[in-house]
Amino acid sequence: MSTEPLQLGYLNDDGPYEKFLTGPLKELYTERQVTNEPYGKDLEKLILDRVNGENDKCRQCTSDYQWLPGIKQGVNLYNETNWDYLRGYIIADLQFHVPGKVLQNQSDKQLNQTLRNIDYAILMDEMFDSKKDPYLNLSKQDWVCYDCLTELFRDTVLRWWLNRKRRDGVTIKEDCQYGYDCSQQTYSRGLEHAMRFNHLCEPTQREQGSQGAY
Numbered sequence: 237m238s239t240e241p242l243q244l245g246y247l248n249d250d251g252p253y254e255k256f257l258t259g260p261l262k263e264l265y266t267e268r269q270v271t272n273e274p275y276g277k278d279l280e281k282l283i284l285d286r287v288n289g290e291n292d293k294c295r296q297c298t299s300d301y302q303w304l305p306g307i308k309q310g311v312n313l314y315n316e317t318n319w320d321y322l323r324g325y326i327i328a329d330l331q332f333h334v335p336g337k338v339l340q341n342q343s344d345k346q347l348n349q350t351l352r353n354i355d356y357a358i359l360m361d362e363m364f365d366s367k368k369d370p371y372l373n374l375s376k377q378d379w380v381c382y383d384c385l386t387e388l389f390r391d392t393v394l395r396w397w398l399n400r401k402r403r404d405g406v407t408i409k410e411d412c413q414y415g416y417d418c419s420q421q422t423y424s425r426g427l428e429h430a431m432r433f434n435h436l437c438e439p440t441q442r443e444q445g446s447q448g449a450y
């Protein structure tokens with residue numbers, strides 16, 4: 237067996253547990269006579285003869301995009317069987333995908349809190365129940381890529397939150413014409429306005445002085 241350190245690309249177990257991961261993998265590497273230094277796709281040869289579904293495509297975009305070199309799209313798809321894997325991955329930055337200024341709304345601070353704490357399998361299940369065009373043909377069993385799920389979230393989150401409020405018996409107020417982009421909803425002196433109108437909606441008017449494009 238070679239005494240050269242095994243180069244495993246992005247797999248790394250330096251530090252106090254050095255070789256905990258790479259040690260056993262190196263034995264397999266020799267045993268299975270992997271000819272090239274395993275990196276990217278070759279890493280699979282250490283433990284797998286073939287990868288089920290690696291050529292599968294996202295049902296929504298059918299993209300070939302590889303999230304890591306040599307790793308095919310087929311192993312980076314999600315459906316209801318693995319939505320819970322998204323925690324700490326997609327949704328660490330979910331808040332950035334909420335449209336407009338809704339997260340700063342003075343009368344509704346629950347959305348942010350809920351997004352931080354919700355079980356992702358439940359979140360995605362409810363997102364799929366609230367989705368609209370262009371996602372209507374997607375089922376919970378369809379395999380969908382990370383990027384399309386992020387877009388689905390962005391396009392659905394306000395409808396989903398409205399549906400939750402209705403489910404909880406909250407009366408939905410009249411839409412504010414500035415919708416999710418309304419600045420007034422964010423000011424503490426705008427609390428009355430924030431309470432009087434619904435902001436979980438598309439803007440129908442552009443605010444004076446706003447640079448926003450819609």
Ligand SMILES: [Zn+2]
Pocket residue numbers: 294295296297298299380381382383384385
């Ligand atoms: Zn996709």
Ligand SMILES: [Zn+2]
Pocket residue numbers: 412413414415418419420421429433435
């Ligand atoms: Zn408003």
